[in-house]
Amino acid sequence: MTTTENTDPPVTAFLLVKTTPEWLALTPRERLEAFTTQVVPAIEAKTSGVRSRFYDTEFYSARVTDVWVWEADDHRAYQLLIDALRETPFWDRYFEIVDLLVGTENGYARTYGFEDVATIAT
Template sequence: MSADETEPPVTAFILVKTTPEWLALTVQERVHVFTTQVLPVIEAKTTGVRSRFYDTEFYSARVTDVWVWEADDHRAYQLLIDALRETPFWDRYFEVIDLLVGTENGYARTYGLAPVATITT
């Protein structure tokens, strides 16, 4: 990698399934657990990570939620996973089904091409 290039962001799709323990909590209890037991650990141990949440239980029995994380680089992603594993999110409130990790348009960077994408109006 040349000096003028930066490492591309890492995107992780964490596929999870809710546990009976999580579902037994009220909505208010879930928010409290997340904001007091999960977020503080992530914020204390990571930088350069952002998340979005997608509900999939309407369409899938195996995966109830997809948590999409973007990390500035591989180190930030690794710190994120280490932090999550120290919280009740990981295998207590959610069963982690799969981790799908990649970089957007990696093929384009590898072959020096412009990314190919669809645009609709």
């Protein structure tokens, strides 16, 4: 049996967001509950093949308080992710979406047939 390997690179999205007063009025426990009961189920119902990481930046920036990094297996999973997020209060109610940067890792290398270039500090 022959299988076809998906050679499309994952899609990575950097959502630059700013907290709203409504979000900050919640206690830390209420914030966690809101995420686990409103965001996670919405994403799980709409798509699969997505992963997330969250970075606090309010210590260094007044314009962007957090960076959400989402990785999706493909463009369809990414589109479904954004649709799911937009249907939750996290999109423009608890957080203002300041900017959305989407790309694929080492896209230039795939385009030109180069090996990926990365640095490793030892």
